[in-house]
Amino acid sequence: MIRNWIATVVVICVSSVSFAQKIEIQGTRFDIVLNDADMTAAIRDKDYKVDEDKFPMYAQNRKIAQLSEGRVRTLMIPAKYTATDGREYTITTIGRAAFAGFTNIDYVVIPNTVTSIEDYAFFRSSITMIEIPASVTHMGNRVFGWCTKLRNLTLPLGMTVAPDLYSESKKITVKYELDADLAGAVAQRNKTVEPSVYATTSDVDMDIPISSASNSETFAVIIANENYKKVAKVACSLNDGRTFRRYCENTLGIPAENIHYVEDATLGAMTAELNWAIRVANAYEGDAKLIIYYAGHGIPNEKDGAGYLLPVDVAGNDVSAAYSLEKLYSSLSNLNVKFVTLIMDACFSGSIRGDGMLTSARGVAIKARPEEPKGNMVVFSAAQGDETAYPYAEKGHGLFTYFLLKKLKETKGNVDFGSLGEYIRKEVIRKSAVVNNKAQTPIVMFSPKISNSWKSMKFKE
Numbered sequence: 001m002i003r004n005w006i007a008t009v010v011v012i013c014v015s016s017v018s019f020a021q022k023i024e025i026q027g028t029r030f031d032i033v034l035n036d037a038d039m040t041a042a043i044r045d046k047d048y049k050v051d052e053d054k055f056p057m058y059a060q061n062r063k064i065a066q067l068s069e070g071r072v073r074t075l076m077i078p079a080k081y082t083a084t085d086g087r088e089y090t091i092t093t094i095g096r097a098a099f100a101g102f103t104n105i106d107y108v109v110i111p112n113t114v115t116s117i118e119d120y121a122f123f124r125s126s127i128t129m130i131e132i133p134a135s136v137t138h139m140g141n142r143v144f145g146w147c148t149k150l151r152n153l154t155l156p157l158g159m160t161v162a163p164d165l166y167s168e169s170k171k172i173t174v175k176y177e178l179d180a181d182l183a184g185a186v187a188q189r190n191k192t193v194e195p196s197v198y199a200t201t202s203d204v205d206m207d208i209p210i211s212s213a214s215n216s217e218t219f220a221v222i223i224a225n226e227n228y229k230k231v232a233k234v235a236c237s238l239n240d241g242r243t244f245r246r247y248c249e250n251t252l253g254i255p256a257e258n259i260h261y262v263e264d265a266t267l268g269a270m271t272a273e274l275n276w277a278i279r280v281a282n283a284y285e286g287d288a289k290l291i292i293y294y295a296g297h298g299i300p301n302e303k304d305g306a307g308y309l310l311p312v313d314v315a316g317n318d319v320s321a322a323y324s325l326e327k328l329y330s331s332l333s334n335l336n337v338k339f340v341t342l343i344m345d346a347c348f349s350g351s352i353r354g355d356g357m358l359t360s361a362r363g364v365a366i367k368a369r370p371e372e373p374k375g376n377m378v379v380f381s382a383a384q385g386d387e388t389a390y391p392y393a394e395k396g397h398g399l400f401t402y403f404l405l406k407k408l409k410e411t412k413g414n415v416d417f418g419s420l421g422e423y424i425r426k427e428v429i430r431k432s433a434v435v436n437n438k439a440q441t442p443i444v445m446f447s448p449k450i451s452n453s454w455k456s457m458k459f460k461e
Helices: 237-251 267-284 325-333 399-411 417-435
Strands: 012-015 021-025 028-035 040-044 072-076 080-082 088-094 105-109 129-131 152-156 172-177 187-193 218-224 259-263 289-295 298-300 307-309 339-345 377-381 443-446
Touching: 028 088, 218 237, 218 267, 237 259, 237 289, 237 399, 259 267, 267 289, 267 325, 289 325, 307 325, 325 339, 325 377, 339 399, 377 417, 399 417, 417 443
Parallel strands: 040 088, 072 105, 105 129, 129 152, 152 172, 218 259, 218 289, 289 339, 339 377
Antiparallel strands: 012 021, 021 028, 028 040, 080 088, 172 187, 298 307, 377 443
16 A cells, blocks of 8 residues: 555645635645635635646646655645644545646555545646545546556545546556555455547547536436447447536536436446436426436337337347337426436437448447427437438547537537537538538437427526
8 A cells, every 4th residue: 555655755835815725735836725614625726727738737837846856756635734723624625637737746645534536636647656545435537537657546445436537548457445544455356447449639528618607407317338248339439428428517517416427338227327317307396407318329129110229238139128219208208307308329220230330330220210209308319310320530429429519619518409409410411421421410309398499498507
């Protein structure tokens, strides 16, 4: 364990400020956000914007100053902070991008007082080893993104983390251990992690707009199925889901706890997440908005043309073990909500089984029967009729999802559904004709109840 042999080399200095206290770690200042209600504090630079185009950053004010003996071997994050008024606070949070871009630290020790590590906390830093104590219950997106020297990451036993926590880093060993101070650091399991095959840094993956408002009554379920066991993979699906999740949280202002995200989902996992959305909607008694996003294969029933979402462990012709679109539409249409937005980067188009479509496109091929939305429901779908939903390999996303994200970025999420649907339709039609030499026509469907109002609806209101 790290704490058994490292030495403290970071000096903590405190300066007096009238409003916000400051903590100085070897010349680099961070806001200390004080909470008098529960006597907690957070290391955070709340105004710092991650500029992924300019990393690694070498600006003096964004890295720890070199010590006389060379590199900073060990960064010891303090457990306590004493304010200028003499009151002692406990450090509970490592804030967004707090150590992003630091290029001369090797190890980091986090005290057991910390419960949350936020987005980009160590993004593109030079750390080679870190362990997360069992006190941490929340870790944000891309905390260790592009930490190319990171080789050993220790997480608490049973912790569930976002798949993109470290996926952009090179091959690393991830350990799940009990915390040393709580249970003796007994190693439970190890795994080796490779970067995502389709990981990319396209324009929609960088400089994602951040909303200052909280969209606290909106809830999202995001399902990204890429690694199928019995049919071909769905190129870029995981990248789609991961990035859309970041837009939901950062741009649309949806709290992290309001977002349920699952990768490579079985039927059981898909059912559980959709049931969660239904329970939440019922609890909010008409005040909630739901977003359901799916990227993956869709399949048709050859007998009646009904469409199904395909779990990752199901064969492409087994509708009995797939998730019925009719069931999904029925469940969502009957909810007492402000509105439901269903977004599907999948197609349900025809069974040309011998031409290799499953190896290069999203979906298998028989023309599916369209379902009719009811209630307060809007559906954005990647393709119509017997078309295929294609990937946009250059950008590392599905063609449909890429332009969905692009419009959310351009408008900072403040776009009405009418404008969004028209933009996606026009851009996908054009780009598919050029890149794929095939037709792909996204469609928007809506229930009769909201036929006069759906165009003015927005994710953020």
